Amino acid sequence: MPRMLDVSDEVRSEIGDDEADRLLGGDRAPDGYECTSCRTPGDTHVEPTSTVLFVGDETAVLAFAHARCIPSQVVPVAEEQLVGAVRSINQSQPAAPDLAVPGPNLTIPAPTAPTTPVGSPAQPTAPGQAAILGITCGLVLHGKVGHASLVVEPTGPVGRPGSTSGEDEFLDLLQDAGFQSVTDLDETPDQLPGWSVLVAMGKLHAILQPAAAGGSTGWWQAHQPLQVTDAWRMAASQLSEVTMYAVPAGMVGRQPREDLLRQALERAVALGQVVAASLPLAGT
Numbered sequence: 001m002p003r004m005l006d007v008s009d010e011v012r013s014e015i016g017d018d019e020a021d022r023l024l025g026g027d028r029a030p031d032g033y034e035c036t037s038c039r040t041p042g043d044t045h046v047e048p049t050s051t052v053l054f055v056g057d058e059t060a061v062l063a064f065a066h067a068r069c070i071p072s073q074v075v076p077v078a079e080e081q082l083v084g085a086v087r088s089i090n091q092s093q094p095a096a097p098d099l100a101v102p103g104p105n106l107t108i109p110a111p112t113a114p115t116t117p118v119g120s121p122a123q124p125t126a127p128g129q130a131a132i133l134g135i136t137c138g139l140v141l142h143g144k145v146g147h148a149s150l151v152v153e154p155t156g157p158v159g160r161p162g163s164t165s166g167e168d169e170f171l172d173l174l175q176d177a178g179f180q181s182v183t184d185l186d187e188t189p190d191q192l193p194g195w196s197v198l199v200a201m202g203k204l205h206a207i208l209q210p211a212a213a214g215g216s217t218g219w220w221q222a223h224q225p226l227q228v229t230d231a232w233r234m235a236a237s238q239l240s241e242v243t244m245y246a247v248p249a250g251m252v253g254r255q256p257r258e259d260l261l262r263q264a265l266e267r268a269v270a271l272g273q274v275v276a277a278s279l280p281l282a283g284t
Helices: 009-015 017-025 079-092 170-176 230-239 258-270
Strands: 032-034 041-043 049-055 060-066 073-076 118-121 132-142 145-154 196-200 203-210 216-227 241-246 275-282
Touching: 009 017, 009 049, 009 060, 009 073, 041 060, 073 216, 132 216, 132 230, 132 241, 132 258, 145 230, 170 241, 170 275, 196 230, 230 241
Parallel strands: 049 073, 145 241, 196 275
Antiparallel strands: 032 041, 049 060, 118 132, 132 145, 196 203, 203 216, 241 275
């Protein structure tokens, strides 16, 4: 029986026409799967299903998701993250059929998100030692609805490339990219085209931004994929997006509880020191 499977042109160009046709014909596609976005079961016979290809430097991992959750797409991921994902899958389930794409190709199980991760150096760096982007995950109420949120805060000033003034331009840089100043935490910010949050196998992997040559590239990547709570994941899956807040160094800090996180954000909003955007889920 034919599968209700979508293989985008982007995915097809990566895996080749022959492999794409075998997937569509049912030779390589599973009957049932766990959606790599919402972590609930899916059936390629009865519901539209997206193919999602995670691509590293030498490894590619093919995943399946409900089409209502995410479209078929190629998602670039750090090689070490994919290797870790493959190792985890091989330890927890039988080997999946090989696919005609570089490296081992398996179905990624599912997603989640973080609690208090520390990320990689900020893209624009301050004079001297590069600032590190710290990320705190929590639910932030917009009215009565809890939104899966990330609060991004560098460990020090972030300047524009080439700047030697030491001035912190972190929020200005993000506003140049389309993030909006926050005046009310109860309001949901607009989605930012081209940006997204990558969550896979129950862990936060990266925040992606538009690439100059098209597609997406990593703006922030976890040194190691970061586990997230079920409540955070469910909120992100239900709304298919994550709210990203950004603040200057030392403005919010690491708060152990969500009520304290909101209080710290409200203080920062009152000072005009918060920008935000809603970012859709990618590859999750």
